Amino acid sequence: MSQWLELQQLDSKFLEQVDQLYDDTFPMAIRQYLSSWIESHDWDHVANVENESLATVRFHDLLTQLDHQHSRFAMEKDFLNQHNIRKIKRNLQTLFQDNPVSMAMIISKNLSEERKILAAAQISEDSTQNAQSDMMIEKQRELDHSVKAIKSKVQETEQNIKNLEDLQDEHDFKSKTLQSREELNGTISREELNREKACLRAMFMKLNEMRRGVVSQMSEVLNLVEQLEYDLISVELPEWKRRQQMSCIGDLTNICLDQLQNWFTAVGECLLQVRQQLKKLLELEQKFTYTQDPIALSRGTLEDRALTLLKTLITNSIVVERQPCMPTQLQRPLVLKTGVLFTLKVRLLVKLQEFNHMVRVKVHFDNFRKFNILGTNMKVMNMEESIGMAAEFRHLQLKEQKVAGNRTNEGPLIVTEELHSFTFEAELCWSGLVINFDTTSLPIVVISNVSQLPCGWASILWYNMLTSDPKNLAFFVNPPSVSWGQLSEVLSWQFSSITKRGLNAEQLSMLGHKLLGPKAMKDPEAQVPWNKFCKGGSEKNFTFWLWIEGILDLIKRHLQCLWDEGYIMGFVTKDRTKALLNDKAQGTFLLRFSESNRDGAITFSWVEHSANGKTHQALSYTLHKLRCGAHCYLTLHLSPPAYAVKISKTLVNIQHIQKSTTYDLNR
Known part of the structure; x- marks a missing residue:
């Protein structure tokens, strides 16, 4: 992650320190627009008075970068920012035309101060985490x-x-x-x-x-x-x-x-x-x-x-140790398909030898929609099968009861928003003592078709982010909004749970902008409504979550090795792609996910110097194309030498390939 983007993630007290570094002499707008270019050079070296010629070159390079930025604003018809860029350029020429080393010194000093601010923020964060860890350890000691x-x-x-x-x-x-x-x-x-x-x-x-x-x-x-x-x-x-x-x-x-x-x-x-x-x-x-x-x-x-x-x-000691889960969907518990086996496990935290084989547990399903539980729904808790006093139900199925006319029971919500739960009724009979008690599972979603799984999982995500009440089965009658800060963390978990890599701040920034616009960056507490996340259609006629789901499926099936190694930037817009590749060397390459394909597609953009100097972009490779099993090669110019990545069928020719490393996505 770039230093400038890291700074933007800090708390307001640190952002105020960053704000004090910049004034009209060297405006923050330059730091924002040219952050990648600025950080790609050694300004400590340029700021040396003995390197005045190099400072002059960098000064004119900076003016050229501002011209490029002005051109981008012109294409976007952003008149206000065009005006600001022209004004900034004139001021820089007035101040530093005859003394470019002074500008290099300012940039060098600001970058150094930024690093100090980042270090201070890290120390503060570590102290907070250590304090929280110490509090947990201290609480355990007290208990x-x-x-x-x-x-x-x-x-x-x-x-x-x-x-x-x-x-x-x-x-x-x-x-x-x-x-x-x-x-x-x-x-x-x-x-x-x-x-x-x-x-x-x-x-x-x-x-x-x-x-x-x-x-x-x-x-x-x-x-x-x-x-x-x-x-x-x-x-x-x-x-x-x-x-x-x-x-x-x-x-x-x-x-x-x-x-x-x-x-x-x-x-x-x-x-x-x-x-x-x-x-x-x-x-x-x-x-x-x-x-x-x-x-x-x-x-x-x-x-x-x-x-x-x-x-x-x-x-109060009976808990659902393992929530209902289908063996084929271990990363997505709490979504059950009718007719498919699922498992669950309850545990008594009071593990006493006297209670072994003395607690009987029976599973019941809520009465909202009529389902029969197929399989053994009553067990006796014992200490033989695990390290605790537990009862595990391994081979259960749900079968929906039909009502007159072969119509199923219908509620006020769509199927993937209907929440159900299992109740575990337990009875302890020991030494003349009879105690009846129970617990409930977390709410589950019951689907009848695997195509309902993504929306069902979205409901599980939303519920568990926002409430801890297992009996609130009417949650989606009026679902609350969630803060972007909380949602962004959970979105990252969806990637890290199936791969070795979650989402970084840059990727989350793009997703936040897609959902909420610029306010997502400025306000982690900005609210995302349920309809915007999963229910309401976008201009592409599919929801934000289904787009994410398609990308997750694409990565899991075909791109996991590339994702794990960090070769896929993924969440970056077309305009941002052009800006990132604008001044890069020939062969520099960027992988991003298509924003217009519901089922997941990856697009390749690369630098190939031509008469018009345009960035080239391959067609999106969808899940269907990658399923075909053929291959293509595309150059990744991460750092010299360049790399070739095996993706799909077509060979994209990039000049000056120094070395090729091939990844077989079908292995």
Whole structure:
């Protein structure tokens, strides 16, 4: 990416610094119009006072470049910019005609300052990313510390209950012994009897205090569990679900459940241990109780709290680990075709051996359009098939039910905007405890023809960008707009998920301009409506998304090696192509995607010096032409020596080929 384009991507505080570099002496307009030409020369060398002759040459070259720019504005009938260019040229001639080294010094200094601004921006960005990473690590440490503290408290309570039991047994033994001796007259003196009774009273006071301490300790444990459970259910789990949504639409984010499972399981283990401790307290209470007994007063409340916390933990610990997906469309989950097998997987984050084979899960489909689920739709969760407590449904199909007259159920939306979902109803039966709970998949689109897949996937992209509510199945009744900044990132994911390369800032700039015009560059928050993205037809009678989809298919089938190696600029307009090739050496070559072909086509433009000096352009090569299996050769003048690229059938002759490297697109 050019230095000038990198600068334009910076935050406003850095752009203000760039703005201060340019004034009427050397206007920013020159930097904008001639950015590629300016950056192609070593201005530090030109600015040396010993190189005045070179500075003179570069000064006149710059004026020539301005003339070329003026000609382009003339062809576009842009009168205002023609006027500005003429004025800029006159000012430069007045200021630097006799001292071109001064101009070279200004350019050299500005380029150097720009690099400093870019470096500062990078440091700022790295600091922000490091801060975010540090925050995540710190949050994990805090949760680990909370788990450790709860486990420690539970073990401490366990030991205190054992000590309490020992003291209660001793108290019981001494009480019964004293009672027996008292019943046998003459075996104990009154003084000794009083001493023994005083000892028993002291032991009872200690016993009562220990009971109060154990009850208080258990209440404290449940308070800690409640806070940790809230953090897991209200913060960590929603964040993971959001990351899973982004992963479904192409983001390379971490969606591993192991850490979350460890926390949920640790809390579950502690709650089960607390419940066992409460049973032990019940035994102690049944053996010995009294008025204002701390155990009798608090045990019922503690049992209710522990059970409520356990139920809350379990009911929120079921997640859809693998969203519905057809094996043939692994990069595009959540779009299912009737009659085609799909898989999905649910997982219980509370991985306890006690629950193995104790949780039954049944899959249901929503009732909006009537579908039958073919295949085994009920499973028992187990720990044998994966590292978690899971149930995987591998061979399911959807079959739409027909209504009277062989007409399918119709809703208010088109098929690719109708959202459906799977509900997973689970039941845990264990140790007299029955807990019913459920979860839902992310919304899916059901299609009946593979031609509906692109539009169905567009709906999945739009939904997951804009909402996290899995039950909002009426989302497309009134779909919200998305910011260009968010959409551009997701568009890049569509390329990086099927190739080794996403979209760079220049490519995204062209796409933003195509959708929104110039405001996309200036405002990342500029809104893109759903109709403009996928639903409304353009002047070419196909939508922006279908155009992108055609290009993705073209790359995947025939151009992936070239795309991965960065040989395809791709998203660049005809006018921009001419500007880029205007002053390049003969044989310089540019690959771009046709803007007028829905199914994806690639166009080759190259420099061949002729009488009229025009840039040449080959016909667009469509997916159909590339499918034919024949080849053509075209020169890529990336940097000397030039390269030949094997594309399709026709041989395009470019002069002065120094070396050829052939890529077979059919391999």
